[in-house]
Amino acid sequence: KAGVTQTPRYLIKTRGQQVTLSCSPISGHRSVSWYQQTPGQGLQFLFEYFSETQRNKGNFPGRFSGRQFSNSRSEMNVSTLELGDSALYLCASSQDRVNEKLFFGSGTQLSVL
Amino acid sequence: GEDVEQSLFLSVREGDSSVINCTYTDSSSTYLYWYKQEPGAGLQLLTYIFSNMVMKQDQRLTVLLNKKDKHLSLRIADTQTGDSAIYFCAERRSSASKIIFGSGTRLSIRP
Numbered sequence: 001k002a003g004v005t006q007t008p009r010y011l012i013k014t015r016g017q018q019v020t021l022s023c024s025p026i027s028g029h030r031s032v033s034w035y036q037q038t039p040g041q042g043l044q045f046l047f048e049y050f051s052e053t054q055r056n057k058g059n060f061p062g063r064f065s066g067r068q069f070s071n072s073r074s075e076m077n078v079s080t081l082e083l084g085d086s087a088l089y090l091c092a093s094s095q096d097r098v099n100e101k102l103f104f105g106s107g108t109q110l111s112v113l
Numbered sequence: 114g115e116d117v118e119q120s121l122f123l124s125v126r127e128g129d130s131s132v133i134n135c136t137y138t139d140s141s142s143t144y145l146y147w148y149k150q151e152p153g154a155g156l157q158l159l160t161y162i163f164s165n166m167v168m169k170q171d172q173r174l175t176v177l178l179n180k181k182d183k184h185l186s187l188r189i190a191d192t193q194t195g196d197s198a199i200y201f202c203a204e205r206r207s208s209a210s211k212i213i214f215g216s217g218t219r220l221s222i223r224p
Contacts, residue, residue: 004155033211043201043214056211090155100144100163100205102212104155 002027004093004105012111018079021108025072025093031055032074033102034066037088046089049074050097078110086112117215119202124221131189133218135202138183142204145178146212147187150199159187159200194222 005024013019025032033056034046045058049068066076072093078085088107095101116138125131137145143164148156162169162176162185169176175188189196202215 006155035214042216045211045213048211058211092156100161101158102146103158104148106153106155 004091004103006089006091006105006108008108009106010109010111012113013081014113015081015083017081018077019081019110020075020077021089021091021110023074023076023091023093023105025074025091026103029093029095029103030072031094031097032068032072033092033094034074034076035090035092036060037090037107038086043090046076048097055097081112083112086110117202117204117213119200119215119218121216122219122221124223125192127192127194127222127224129192131187131192131196131220133187133189133200133202133220135185135187135215136183137185137202137204137213139204139206139213140180140183141207143207144205145176145185146201146203146205147174147176147185148201148203148214150201150217151197156201189220192220192222196220197222 007022031050033048036044048056052068063079068074090107092102092104118136146161147159149159150156173190177186199217199219201217203212205212
């Protein structure tokens with residue numbers, strides 16, 4: 001079974017641009033969560049999607065948004081990029097909202113110049 | 114991470130046991146996890162323990178949970194160079210589905 005796939009692996013953008021990151025969960029997994037990882041803040045929860053609906057949201061500004069498609073694939077979007085948005089963005093999937101196991105992708109490394 | 118605390122660094126000699134400690138604050142936590150992150154990679158689930166358990170052993174890994182003190186530890190027996198990584202403690206709270214992570218402990222192995 002393939003793992004969680006995130007694309008692209010690396011991304012370089014400039015301030016003010018927008019970016020879309022993609023995540024394909026493990027086959028059969030219906031819940032997708034997104035995390036931002038930075039050296040200073042560690043792993044911060046962004047949001048969780050299940051059945052195409054956002055179920056949980058972290059403390060991030062409205063510039064961060066996401067969605068989930070009917071095949072459980074998810075995208076997250078960051079608009080009006082700031083230098084502080086440079087981070088590793090990790091996607092994780094689980095079978096459902098109550099399943100205890102969360103499996104992570106390798107992440108997308110976003111650099112904002 | 115919010116309310117999950119870990120020390121930042123641990124250095125052990127190859128072949129010795131490593132013990133990584135974690136404290137959390139939410140008594141309603143249902144599951145507690147240990148994840149491993151190698152350079153340039155995502156997080157790999159190592160093991161997890163349900164909150165009504167005290168100990169879980171899986172090959173070289175032993176997890177101990179002291180629910181009264183809200184303390185979780187991960188012991189790695191016979192530590193090898195391949196164990197060099199950042200280890201994250203995490204909790205899932207019953208009140209929300211999100212998993213809260215600690216800041217991670219960087220484990221380095223010396224010969």
